[in-house]
Structure formats: C-alpha cells, structure tokens
Amino acid sequence: xxxxxxxxxxQREKKRTTLxxxxxxxxxxxxxxxxxxxFELAGKRLGADVMNMSVGSSxxxxxxxLIDTATxxxxxxxxxxxxxxxxxxxxxxxxxKVNCSVINAGDGAHEHPTQALLDALTIRNHKGRLQRLTxxxxxxxxxxxxxxSNIILLNQMENRVRVIAPPTLLPEGVExxxxxxxxxxEDGLKGCDVVMMLRIQRxxxxxxxxxxxxxxxxxxxxxxxxxxxxxxxxxxxxxGPMNRGVEITADMADDSDCSVIQEQVEMGVAVRMAALDLLxxxxxxxxxxxxxxxxxx
Amino acid sequence: xxxxxxxxxxxxxxxxxFDGPGAVRVEDGRITAIAKDADxxxxxxxxxxxxxxxxxxxxxxxxxxxxxxxxxxxxESYRSAGAAAAAGGVTTIALQPDITPxxxxxxxxxxxxxxxxxxxxxxxxxxxxxxKAMEGREMAELAFLRDTGAVAFTDADNAVADPLVLRxxxxxxxxxxxxxxxxxxxxxxxxxxCATEGQFASQLGLPGxxxxxxxxxxxRDLALAKLTGxxxxxDQVTTADALDALRRAKDDGLxxxxxxxxxxxxxxxxxIADYKTFFKLAPPxxxxxxxxxxxxxxxxxxxxxIVSNHRPWDEEEKRQPFEAAAxxxxxxxxxxxxxxxxxxDEKITLPSLWExxxxxxxxxxxxxxxxxxxxxxxxxxLVDPDAPWTLDxxxxxxxxxxxxxxxxxxxxxxxxxxxNGKQVFDRAADGVTAA
Numbered sequence: 001x002x003x004x005x006x007x008x009x010x011q012r013e014k015k016r017t018t019l020x021x022x023x024x025x026x027x028x029x030x031x032x033x034x035x036x037x038x039f040e041l042a043g044k045r046l047g048a049d050v051m052n053m054s055v056g057s058s059x060x061x062x063x064x065x066l067i068d069t070a071t072x073x074x075x076x077x078x079x080x081x082x083x084x085x086x087x088x089x090x091x092x093x094x095x096x097k098v099n100c101s102v103i104n105a106g107d108g109a110h111e112h113p114t115q116a117l118l119d120a121l122t123i124r125n126h127k128g129r130l131q132r133l134t135x136x137x138x139x140x141x142x143x144x145x146x147x148x149s150n151i152i153l154l155n156q157m158e159n160r161v162r163v164i165a166p167p168t169l170l171p172e173g174v175e176x177x178x179x180x181x182x183x184x185x186e187d188g189l190k191g192c193d194v195v196m197m198l199r200i201q202r203x204x205x206x207x208x209x210x211x212x213x214x215x216x217x218x219x220x221x222x223x224x225x226x227x228x229x230x231x232x233x234x235x236x237x238x239x240g241p242m243n244r245g246v247e248i249t250a251d252m253a254d255d256s257d258c259s260v261i262q263e264q265v266e267m268g269v270a271v272r273m274a275a276l277d278l279l280x281x282x283x284x285x286x287x288x289x290x291x292x293x294x295x296x297x
Numbered sequence: 298x299x300x301x302x303x304x305x306x307x308x309x310x311x312x313x314x315f316d317g318p319g320a321v322r323v324e325d326g327r328i329t330a331i332a333k334d335a336d337x338x339x340x341x342x343x344x345x346x347x348x349x350x351x352x353x354x355x356x357x358x359x360x361x362x363x364x365x366x367x368x369x370x371x372x373e374s375y376r377s378a379g380a381a382a383a384a385g386g387v388t389t390i391a392l393q394p395d396i397t398p399x400x401x402x403x404x405x406x407x408x409x410x411x412x413x414x415x416x417x418x419x420x421x422x423x424x425x426x427x428x429k430a431m432e433g434r435e436m437a438e439l440a441f442l443r444d445t446g447a448v449a450f451t452d453a454d455n456a457v458a459d460p461l462v463l464r465x466x467x468x469x470x471x472x473x474x475x476x477x478x479x480x481x482x483x484x485x486x487x488x489x490x491c492a493t494e495g496q497f498a499s500q501l502g503l504p505g506x507x508x509x510x511x512x513x514x515x516x517r518d519l520a521l522a523k524l525t526g527x528x529x530x531x532d533q534v535t536t537a538d539a540l541d542a543l544r545r546a547k548d549d550g551l552x553x554x555x556x557x558x559x560x561x562x563x564x565x566x567x568x569i570a571d572y573k574t575f576f577k578l579a580p581p582x583x584x585x586x587x588x589x590x591x592x593x594x595x596x597x598x599x600x601x602x603i604v605s606n607h608r609p610w611d612e613e614e615k616r617q618p619f620e621a622a623a624x625x626x627x628x629x630x631x632x633x634x635x636x637x638x639x640x641x642d643e644k645i646t647l648p649s650l651w652e653x654x655x656x657x658x659x660x661x662x663x664x665x666x667x668x669x670x671x672x673x674x675x676x677x678x679l680v681d682p683d684a685p686w687t688l689d690x691x692x693x694x695x696x697x698x699x700x701x702x703x704x705x706x707x708x709x710x711x712x713x714x715x716x717n718g719k720q721v722f723d724r725a726a727d728g729v730t731a732a
Contacts, residue, residue, distance in 0.1 A: 066621075089572030089618055173499050
C-alpha cells in the first residue's frame, strides 16, 4: 500500500478522499520539523482535517498533565492522534485515556515505529528485498528510538543487524537484543548492504559521552574511505536532521549514487499515508460514543 | 481498664524464639502474665479474647513510613496513616522527616508529635533530619531533636553526598549514641535514571541507574561508620554486591544494620513492564538474582529489618509517564503479607520473621516494643498467617491507593490489632474503631 502511495505522491494530483471527514491532530510534546510535516502532509493528502499542536512550550509548562491534555483533546473528538513525547511509554499511556486512534510518532528512547517502516520501504526499494541483508546502525544507539525500532523490525524480517558506536553511546544489554556489537567502523561495515547513520545530539558531544566532535568524526564519521569497507552497492541512510561534518561528510550525504536520505523523507510521507489509511479503516462509520480504538500503529 | 485475657493463642515471641500455644494477660496496657504451653486461669472480671489458635504476636514496628502531615495531608494524615497501620498489624510507625516543612527543628517536631498523639491510632516514632533542610550541608540540632523525641536521624531519600559532612554527623551522633539512617544510593547516579540499568530498561527506553550505585554508596558509608564508630543503619540494601559489603562490615564488628522494603522482596525489575508507575520505587526494583540474594540475607539475618517504605501518592502523581512519575508505594497494609511469603516459602520461622518486622527495629530505635514478655506494652496483633486473599487497592485505609500489590494474591493478614491493650482494628468489622 505504501508503494501505491509513493506512486501517488509523484503524480500531479495527489489528493485522495480516504480520510475525508476525519480529524487528525498532531500532538508534539517534543519539537520536530520533519516528522510533524510528514504526518501533516500524509493526512492532508488523504483528505483529513489536520491540526498541529506543539505542546512542548505551552500547557505543560502551565502545569497541565499529559493526561489532562489528552482528555481535553479527546473531548474535541478527533479521530486520529499522532503523538510524540520525550518520555518512553508516554504515548501508550495517553492512548489508554482517549477513545480515538493513536499513532506513536516517537516516545522517549523507546520506539519510533513509522521511521522503521519508512526505512524498511526505502531498503526494499533499493535492494529488492527486506531479508538476508546486513544492516549496520551507527552512532548514538543509546538515546535512539529509531535504532530500537529498526532493530526490532529488521530482526523480525530476518536480517543481520550490527550496531557500531563508542561504548558510551550503546545501551546496556544491547548485545542481547539480537545485534552484533562493533566499536570500529572498518570491522563493522565489512560486507554491509545498508549503512544507517544516526544523529548525535550536540549536548552529548562535548566530553559527556564522547571527548570531542573531531575525535568522533575521525573514528565514526562516515566518509568515502569508511564506506569503502561496506559492499560496493551499499546504501547510506540517515533519519535526519543531519550534522554534516559530525556523523557524515557533506559530500556523502549528497551523493545520489549511494545516499538514499532524500528518498527516506519521500517514503516517510507514503508510509504515514499507509498507516493512516489502515488505521482509519478501523474507525466505524457511526455515531457510537465509545467506538473502538486501535493501539499504536 | 479491665484486664484482657488472650486464650487459645499461638504465641510468637521473637525475643525468645517461642512459637507455641499459650495465653497472655494484659492489664493497664501492659502484659502482666504469660503462660506458654498452658492456659492462664481467668482473673475475675477479665474480658476474654479467644484467639482460636491464631498467631498472637507483638505488633509490627515499621521503620520507614512517609506521612504527608503537615504539608500534604491530602496524601496521608496521621489519622489515615494510623488506620492503615492498624489494619496492617503495625503498632509503631517511624515517620520520615521528608515532609513540608522538613523535620529539622525541635519546635516542628514537637508540634508534629502533639498533632499525631491526638489523631493517630498507633505509636509514632519520629525520625528527624540529619542535616538542615536535608540539604547535606549543615548538621541539624541532633541533641535538641533527640530530647524532643527523635528516635533516629536521616535525610530520608537524600544521600549525604559530602563525606566531610556525613563524617561529622556520624561523629556527633555517636557522642549521643544516636542511630543514623543512611540512604545508600549514590546521589549522582540515582538522579540519572529511574530503573535499574540493564537490557530490560534499555528495551523500554528508560534511563538506567547501575546497580553498583548502591554498593558504592554503602561502601563509603560503612568506611565512615568504621572511622567514627557510629551506629549506622542502611535504609534499604537490595543488591548482592552491597550485601557482600555489608557482610564484611558486620564480620569486622561494626555496629551497622540494614533494612529492605517488602516491595523489593516481592518484585523484580520486570514488574515495571508496560511502564507501570506503581512499581517505580527508590531504589528501583532489581534483577531477580539480587532479589533472591536479598531474600537469603533476610532469612539469615544479614538484613536486619523489613520495612514497608510506605510512600503515599495520589493518582495525579502516578498517572504520568514513567520517567515523570513520583517514586514510592503505599505499603503499610501489605508489609505483613509480603513478609509472610518468606515464611510460606519456608525460608524463615515466624519468630525470626518477627525479629525483622518488630523486635529489631524497636531495638535499633530504642523503643520498648517487639517483645511478648511480662512488663512489655500490650501492642499486639492477632494474625491469620495462612488466609489467602486478594488485595483491592480501593479498600485500603490509606488515603493514597498506590499499591503495587493491587489485585495480587496474598497470604496472611492481621485479624485484630491492639495498641497499649486497646483494640484499634478488627478485620471482622472490616474497619477501624474510632480513636
């Protein structure tokens, strides 16, 4: 279905009426430009009425709890809530308190399901399959929900998953999560089909988790030399936003021969349209106040 | 007051290790006669309590109880805490100074004691702050506070970070022969997460605290106890590594002791699955191997005391994302059944268990409680140690209902509770008699 939507998104007429009459609220407790824009476009192209709310700076600071915010919005009778929150488990908690569909757009360091789906779609587009591939995830695994969701999805599809990072940026027990652990890019990238780079937060660069940006770039930043260790046809991915010159060189990021970063963004809209479409099918077309709701997509 | 005669009882006396049939006579709030393996002749005019073979034991002495009063009475008042304690078979609660305002001033303590005496069904044994405002910088007025009634000194959940400050506090407390209770979690580590570090916390995406944070802090505190000779009690020791350090210190002859919360004997780190905030505790729940080590340590007496670590919170504080939620659990009414599980698992005898939940905490705090002897105060609990039941948190006497034991199968409860010979709880009436 995401393939169909990807095709649709390249047409001049992109509008469908699948979600006509439905209200979608993007509730972002944590700032995000691309995920929020992606969900907004996805909803609009499917004909939903989309509203964006960035709560990070407003009502929470006024002392309103997450649950209050949820019940308030719920009373406005949205059909779909797209939620991002800085705390792990917060989206699931919120979904228990509302009677509409909820999509997890990222919770703490826990999960980011649509990102893993769009990554999977992008990989399949380029490799023709989503099995028996070797995928390296490099960078700040410790704080990354993208890494956790990708590890779950890629393992489910029977791929070999590697993580490459300095030990300070790996979560405890990662070796038991179905991945091979490397601290060296040369060893880790050898034979890889897919190289997935992660963003490293600025505040974690200066001596807290790694000694310096330049040392990190020297050891873990992706440049042509390091990419040469991977398979010749390896693709480079990044969930964005990128720190050019920190985890990836600018020319690598822009090299359309190997970088599929722009395509990830494109697939993001398609995957989210598919997720919204599937979820909307669960919404019964009647006026029952306690209609069923689906959990996180 | 007329005399009370408890007949047909199974007496549990932690002081002598006695567990057998007998009778107890109570006059004017004190035990005046005990007959072991025999029945006592009925004194004229005595009211007879037929125990029907159930266990009659000293009331529990709970060394770690947070009450909201003053400052947060909506969470727990002295009255509601007393009712919860009585229902849980607890006849003495050691209040923690971590309230608003902090109990670091003799006048405040005196007010609290007077207020508690008016409304609380059970005995109050207040702990006072070790440092002013529990900030870990300046020593509180330990001697004045002791004279006002403080039974021990602690900064509750705040570990004193500065070793110079703690060393001076211990030295000073030692001159008063006062007990210092330390929270043995490295404060910097403790502030960095909300679950025990490991694969499970990583999968949940929760920031973890390494279990070593406990052994680190305990080792430092034990070194200071050795340096000063002071009486040190570690509030909660929950990891195998820290228990090893504790064992070495005890073998060295230090006057140190340790407690553990009933929750940490009952649950492990996996219980926080689905981000259930009722299981968010300080210290966080541990790995199963640590839980088993703690059970063993309780059985052999390395851990001296089991506490409820009663920390009432309302729904607002708990209905939050795990990282943002308050830590702690209401525990006064589940201390007894949670502790009894060790007895049912044949890890400990009832008299030994009663040392951990009654006699030893009383001794540590210098209280005359926890004994079943002539002259002892008639703080008694009649226990059915075997009765199976399911906890419904809505029926707790505590104002706050944040019990991790909600809907759990438990075994054993208090049937009746007496304080100074006065009945304060009767399970058959399913309520608490008025104060």
